[in-house]
Amino acid sequence: xxxxxxxxxxxxxxxxxxxxxxxxxxxxxxxxxxxxxxxxxxxxxxxxxxxxxxxxxxxxxxxxxxxxxxxxxxxxxxxxxxxxxxxxxxxxxxxxxxxxxxxxxxxxxxxxxxxxxxxxxxxxxxxxxxxxxxxxxxxxxxxxxxxxxxxxxxxxxxxxxxxxxxxxxxxxxxxxxxxxxxxxxxxxxx
Amino acid sequence: xxxxxxxxxxxxxxxxxxxxxxxxxxxxxxxxxxxxxxxxxxxxxxxxxxxxxxxxxxxxxxxxxxxxxxxxxxxxxxxxxxxxxxxxxxxxxxxxxxxxxxxxxxxxxxxxxxxxxxxxxxxxxxxxxxxxxxxxxxxxxxxxxxxxxxxxxxxxxxxxxxxxxxxxxxxxxxxxxxxxxxxxxxxxxxxxx
Numbered sequence: 001x002x003x004x005x006x007x008x009x010x011x012x013x014x015x016x017x018x019x020x021x022x023x024x025x026x027x028x029x030x031x032x033x034x035x036x037x038x039x040x041x042x043x044x045x046x047x048x049x050x051x052x053x054x055x056x057x058x059x060x061x062x063x064x065x066x067x068x069x070x071x072x073x074x075x076x077x078x079x080x081x082x083x084x085x086x087x088x089x090x091x092x093x094x095x096x097x098x099x100x101x102x103x104x105x106x107x108x109x110x111x112x113x114x115x116x117x118x119x120x121x122x123x124x125x126x127x128x129x130x131x132x133x134x135x136x137x138x139x140x141x142x143x144x145x146x147x148x149x150x151x152x153x154x155x156x157x158x159x160x161x162x163x164x165x166x167x168x169x170x171x172x173x174x175x176x177x178x179x180x181x182x183x184x185x186x187x188x189x190x
Numbered sequence: 191x192x193x194x195x196x197x198x199x200x201x202x203x204x205x206x207x208x209x210x211x212x213x214x215x216x217x218x219x220x221x222x223x224x225x226x227x228x229x230x231x232x233x234x235x236x237x238x239x240x241x242x243x244x245x246x247x248x249x250x251x252x253x254x255x256x257x258x259x260x261x262x263x264x265x266x267x268x269x270x271x272x273x274x275x276x277x278x279x280x281x282x283x284x285x286x287x288x289x290x291x292x293x294x295x296x297x298x299x300x301x302x303x304x305x306x307x308x309x310x311x312x313x314x315x316x317x318x319x320x321x322x323x324x325x326x327x328x329x330x331x332x333x334x335x336x337x338x339x340x341x342x343x344x345x346x347x348x349x350x351x352x353x354x355x356x357x358x359x360x361x362x363x364x365x366x367x368x369x370x371x372x373x374x375x376x377x378x379x380x381x382x383x
Binding site: 012014015016017018019020021022023024025026027030031034041044045047048049050051053054055056057058059060063064067068072075076079082083085086087089090091093094095102104105106107108109110111112113114115116117118119120121122123124125126127128129132149152153156157160161164170173176177179180181182183184185187188189190 | 208209210246247248249253255270274278280281282288292296303304311312315316317318319320323324327328337338339341344345353356359360362364366371
């Protein structure tokens with residue numbers, strides 16, 4: 001049953017993602033893509049939507065996929081699923097073991113997880129870049145080199161990291177998204 | 191102050207945070223400090239700094255963890271419930287509204303072109319998030335080996351279309367972290383790294 005599945009998948013996501021925000025993307029992506037709920041491209045598009053709307057990414061994508069798969073009730077069930085692990089764990093921590101988060105074994109486990117998360121995010125970013133430049137990546141056959149993709153990548157990366165270097169702060173994600181949308185229309189046409 | 195009024199204030203405070211914070215959890219901490227710490231004086235600054243440690247060491251979105259924690263500290267179980275509900279409702283409403291016409295919206299060719307550009311921006315944002323985390327990562331032998339291994343493994347799995355949930359990778363990482371911590375001697379007070 002779809003409602004149970006939505007709840008279960010998003011509960012798992014809520015339970016096993018650490019660090020919030022972008023750190024949750026690799027796991028969310030693999031879970032929803034492997035179930036056919038969203039394509040890889042769909043996930044990328046939704047990241048942009050979520051950056052341009054308020055609220056945490058995990059809740060936004062739970063609501064989005066819940067709605068697509070099961071209407072309003074689906075949205076409620078998926079969102080409940082992603083929130084519930086946090087709610088339960090934090091209540092336990094706050095009520096019973098406020099010292100738990102500072103416990104050396106909890107910190108040890110976190111030290112074990114952190115590099116995994118950085119590796120996952122790095123790979124997600126690198127795979128995206130490869131897919132932008134080589135049209136049929138990861139399939140090795142019959143791909144073509146995407147020149148416009150590479151040009152856009154160089155332009156936007158220069159803008160973003162150049163801004164960061166000169167102004168010592170990041171360009172706002174929404175500004176980058178708006179500029180990239182305009183460049184996309186310029187390069188790929190109306 | 192009456193309890194019901196506390197719940198309502200918590201709900202309303204986190205509703206506003208859910209409605210106006212773009213970019214997720216960490217962007218929310220200074221706002222919580224201003225509203226809960228300075229204006230309402232419900233929590234002390236040290237307690238608010240604890241939120242970051244606790245939210246990072248527990249699973250789930252930072253913002254949800256922070257809302258539940260602050261809600262509980264201020265108003266017990268129902269405080270946690272109302273704060274979390276307040277945080278989630280704006281997202282639920284806004285994204286539900288967008289979902290209803292998102293697929294139709296994507297049919298326009300101008301939107302498709304725009305999204306081809308946006309995909310590049312998202313790739314850059316993800317790489318930037320990775321770089322930021324890399325910067326604050328403790329660079330010991332375990333971290334460097336694990337990081338490189340996971341990176342190569344993920345790319346290889348994608349190329350060979352091999353499916354293995356990253357949940358297991360995270361669990362294995364936690365296991366190694368526990369194992370290494372158990373190997374380490376009980377830290378003495380004078381020894382710092």
